[in-house]
Amino acid sequence: MNKRHVFILVLIVLVGGYSMYEFSASLNPYITIRKVKVSHSTVQVKGHLVKDEASIMYDAQHMLHFNLMDETGELLAVSYAGEKPRDFERATDVVVIGKYENQQFHADKILMKCPSKYQKEGTL
Amino acid sequence: MINLSLTVFTAATIWGVFYFVPPAEGLGGLVRIAFFHIPVAWVSVLAFFLSAWWAFRYLQTSRLSYDSISSRSAAMGFVFCLCATISGAVFAKLTWGAYWNWDPRQITIFILLFIYGAYFALRSSIVDRAVKAKLSAIYSLFSCVAVPFLVFVIPRYYFSLHPEPLLNKNGSIQMDSVMLLVLLICLCNITCIFFRVLYRRKNVIDE
Numbered sequence: 001m002n003k004r005h006v007f008i009l010v011l012i013v014l015v016g017g018y019s020m021y022e023f024s025a026s027l028n029p030y031i032t033i034r035k036v037k038v039s040h041s042t043v044q045v046k047g048h049l050v051k052d053e054a055s056i057m058y059d060a061q062h063m064l065h066f067n068l069m070d071e072t073g074e075l076l077a078v079s080y081a082g083e084k085p086r087d088f089e090r091a092t093d094v095v096v097i098g099k100y101e102n103q104q105f106h107a108d109k110i111l112m113k114c115p116s117k118y119q120k121e122g123t124l
Numbered sequence: 125m126i127n128l129s130l131t132v133f134t135a136a137t138i139w140g141v142f143y144f145v146p147p148a149e150g151l152g153g154l155v156r157i158a159f160f161h162i163p164v165a166w167v168s169v170l171a172f173f174l175s176a177w178w179a180f181r182y183l184q185t186s187r188l189s190y191d192s193i194s195s196r197s198a199a200m201g202f203v204f205c206l207c208a209t210i211s212g213a214v215f216a217k218l219t220w221g222a223y224w225n226w227d228p229r230q231i232t233i234f235i236l237l238f239i240y241g242a243y244f245a246l247r248s249s250i251v252d253r254a255v256k257a258k259l260s261a262i263y264s265l266f267s268c269v270a271v272p273f274l275v276f277v278i279p280r281y282y283f284s285l286h287p288e289p290l291l292n293k294n295g296s297i298q299m300d301s302v303m304l305l306v307l308l309i310c311l312c313n314i315t316c317i318f319f320r321v322l323y324r325r326k327n328v329i330d331e
Contacts, residue, residue, distance in 0.1 A: 012265055019270075020269075027278055028228060028282045028283070029231075085221055109221075110221060111220045112219070113220065121147045
């Protein structure tokens with residue numbers, strides 16, 4: 001391996017690394033709760049699921065209601081017309097897809113991030 | 125002989141996954157997908173790096189058999205990557221609730237598939253064997269630089285629905301010891317299969 005080879009390899013690494021770095025800014029589809037409150041289109045929002053019993057409930061019209069919270073403590077009230085996903089309470093983070101209208105987020109879809117601890121059932 | 129022992133090893137591994145792996149907390153029997161998903165993902169990274177290594181050796185020596193190994197390694201990396209994507213999508217449907225959500229993990233693996241898809245488009249567009257070998261070697265070197273960013277850096281930087289990878293930020297492996305043992309055996313098995321196919325005819329020049 002002579003100096004020219006080393007130079008070419010270093011150049012490849014620098015160019016490749018830089019382009020990936022620049023590109024990485026456009027890779028995140030999830031927006032924060034703060035941003036969703038000023039948006040008017042269909043968005044994907046991520047947040048921690050607030051787990052106290054009272055906040056996850058169905059109303060008389062069979063709408064599911066729950067709250068999401070971000071790192072700063074900002075809350076988002078979500079309503080969802082549909083069945084509660086299986087093991088919903090176990091989710092740590094939740095992504096909801098839908099629109100923010102009248103102080104409420106109307107979710108068309110709920111995705112869950114569950115803690116994958118890869119532990120035997122019943123040991124946690 | 126090698127093929128026979130590899131077949132027995134593979135059968136034993138599959139049996140081990142179904143017989144020894146306990147149902148996991150929250151995941152139940154679904155955890156078994158991980159014993160395919162994680163090893164194929166790891167081996168596809170290995171394949172892309174090996175492709176770049178043999179590409180580099182080709183540029184040094186201009187031996188066409190090195191180019192053959194390089195392209196075969198890229199092809200296998202692509203297939204393993206596709207397996208990881210598909211098993212990941214099934215896993216995602218069962219845990220997150222959707223096959224495909226353009227999650228950062230999914231975007232990056234999609235880009236990776238495109239990068240190596242383009243590699244084969246490049247190869248098939250050049251007739252002259254030496255030119256083909258040289259250009260694809262350079263392309264392979266460039267693409268392998270993107271691999272660590274796409275696989276290791278970007279998905280750890282953003283919020284993703286994908287669970288924490290085994291080799292995570294905290295440096296702790298959070299896995300039941302039986303599962304970890306079986307996972308390592310699976311990894312070993314898939315790696316053996318990969319090398320068996322990769323070096324099946326070392327000095328033959330593929331067209």
